[in-house]
Amino acid sequence: MIYSPELRGKPLAVRQKTLVVTCNYEARGLGVKKATTVKEAKETCPQLVLVNGEDLTKYREMSYKVTALLEEFTPLVERLGLDENFVDVTEMVEKRLEERKKDGFSQISVSGHVYGNQTVNLHDLTHIRLAAGSQIAAEMRESVHCRLGLTGCAGIASNKLLSKLVSGAFRPNQQTVLLPESWHGLIASLEHIRKLPGVGYKTAQRLAALGLTTVCDLQMCSAAVLERELGVSAARHLQKVSRGEDDAPVTPSGPPQSLSDEDSFRKCSSEAEVKKKVGELIGSLLDRLYKDGRKPHTIKLTLRQVSRGLSRKGRQCPIPSHVVQRIGTGDSSIQTQLVAIVMKLFHKMINVKVPFHLTLLSVCFSNLKAPPASTKQSIGFYLTRPAPSHSNKLVQKTEDVDAEHTPPEGRVGACEVSPGENGSTTEMLPKTPEFFEFPLRLLPAGIDYDVFNQLPREIKEEILSSQKGERNTAASVWSQSSFASREEQSDQAPDPTSQTPRHSGSSQNICSLVPSDIVSPSGPSSPSVLRPAPRCLGPQHRSLEATASTPASELTCATFKSLPLAQPQFRQACVPELLEQTDEGSSHDGDQKGGSKCVLPSSVDAKMFSELPAAIQKELLMEWESREPISKLRVAVTPSKLRTKKTGGRPSPRQSNSLLRYFKPA
DNA sequence: GTGGTGTAG
DNA sequence: GGTTCTACACCAC
Helix, strand or coil: CCCCHHHCCCCEEEEECCEEEEECHHHHHCCCCCCEEHHHHHHHCCCCEEEECCCCHHHHHHHHHHHHHHHCCCCCEEEECCCEEEEECHHHHHHHHHHHCCCCCCCCCCCCEEHHHCCCCCCCHHHHHHHHHHHHHHHHHHHHHHHHCCCECEEEECCHHHHHHHHCCCCCCCEEECCHHHHHHHHHCCCCHHHCCCCCHHHHHHHHHCCCCCHHHHHHCCHHHHHHHHCHHHHHHHHHHHCCCCCCCCCCCCCCCEEEEEEEEEEECCHHHHHHHHHHHHHHHHHHHHHHCCEEEEEEEEEEEHHHCCCEEEEEEECCHHHHHHCCCCCCCHHHHHHHHHHHHHHHHCCCCCCCCEEEEEEEEEEEECCCHHHCCCHHHHHHCCCCCCCCCCCCCCCCCCCCCCCCCCCCCCCEECCCCCCCCCEECCCCCCHHHCCHHHCCCCCCHHHHHHCCHHHHHHHHHCCCCCCCCCCCCCCCCCCCCCCCCCCCCCCCCCCCCCCCCCCCCEEEEEECCCCCCCCCCCCCCCCCCHHHCCCCCCCCEEEECCCCCCCCCCEEECCCCCCHHHHHHHHHHHHHHCCCCCEEECCCHHHCEEECCCCCCHHHHHHCCHHHHHHHHHHHHHHHHHHCCCCCCCCCCCCCCCCCCCCCCCCCCCHHHHHCCC
16 A cells, blocks of 8 residues: 555455455455455455565565564564564553652543443553553554554553454554453453464364363363363463463564575476575575674575475574675675575485475574674675675675674664563673664664665764663563554454453553554545655554553553555655655755755755765655654653563664754754 | 474464 | 465474
């Protein structure tokens, strides 16, 4: 939608091969369902517009922008797939309540729906917390809408499970709070056990074999029976889930732990074909690794054979250190070397002297580590040449790494973990690569990697140093909140039965933010002008759903779900309008193609601005356009401890940067 | 660490 | 209940 606004209002589906993987509300209204075949979907809805969604690059990039934006509010953001995030807003809520204690919380009210239409008791501190959480969720949704042009739902509740379940109660682009008294009604509204998070097809089958098909069945089932079938751990977990209990913390996701690429096909039965396909997969992965900035130390090949049905098998091995070193340097031989390694793995699984028939190949890089400082590349590399395109098989000669170079200290948020409240661990997390190897997702929201890489060094440094020391927040055990994701639930939640709330721990505030679907419905489509983002848009143009839910005695937040469709074009498309919309400061004639007027903020040095690359000019205009409404939403995060379950932990958050400073007249 | 399975979006 | 592209968690070894 963002890329192709002319499609707005039309039934649209995203396909991968022969499958419809998702569709917009217009398509759903005409009977199209997810996970059906393209053929069926076309029969159901002949006017259905199909777009190819096999390449996830744009979705992934937009997805990380949403996560990064939410991380500006708090670092406690956990990703769930590409379009959902849990956000623990407990601390934010506490801070807000502290600030408003004086006036008796008179400004606190619920934003959005209350699940089951339950009455909010503003004398009940738990209700007040959840209400505050809902206001925060609304601000997050607004920010995502303004800055990224996405709409979505959110659910606010006291744990991740409930916030996720309640986030889909009202859709699209709405949010719902779950008060503790209504948890049972929400759980009971799930018509089938399969709707419980964590219960997939296989588990549902096993449970059905025990005669369990509803959540109520699960609640009533004897622990012994369940444990015999699923094992103690899974059984206990499942029974807790069936009671709305979830004590899992919101664990900041950080960058992905692995990067993989796969392709499925009808038939691949020769070694040469395999080698070719593997080369393509590795090529695109090298591009992603390059942007990521980390280096993989393990590689894995997975394949699917017709003879073995749908099951896959794989082999992995460490990547030799001399090969690791060359990854990301633009070394043109690296692809060949990696293909050779993967082909060895292939031969471990397949005897090529016997006919074989593959239907899928997947390559996965894992054990990703930040490169040692000595492998840094010179800044000239980034300023003078485009990133090597391995997938296009361009041969790029890389300059040699500058072994002497030392990264600027603390530039990008080397994240240091101080002892927890209990005095436990002190762990030094790895520092991120240097600024010119800046991982995409560590950039401030709203700044594109490619554009960033074109910036002069001083500006890069300023952007990065302005983030220094801004992150690191404690996830206190007793208070967490999350934003949950969208759910495949009916548009209207059934009337819940009020029950005694279940507590899973101490108070938590969790928001899940789930960017909603592809496009927005009602807006008139403008033919030649792409509709830009944020505050230029009325609510009718895009949809953003945010939900907040509160379980038992805690505060939880909501989930955002969105379906990012293409971003770059969106940004570019924004520019023409933004040029006319900027209302602050003096104006200068822009040198944009078409001679459109460009109005710059008064503090900007027009000459310096005009000397910047066009892409950067556009980026800055976007930034200025979005700055004002954003700033008032930003919530300060108290520096503190950050607990992560993952090894790497991550340096931190982004903050919009004051690029404006660079354009002040001397 | 490795390999397989299950889940989720 | 097999269909796509990822990513991750868990379990056994």
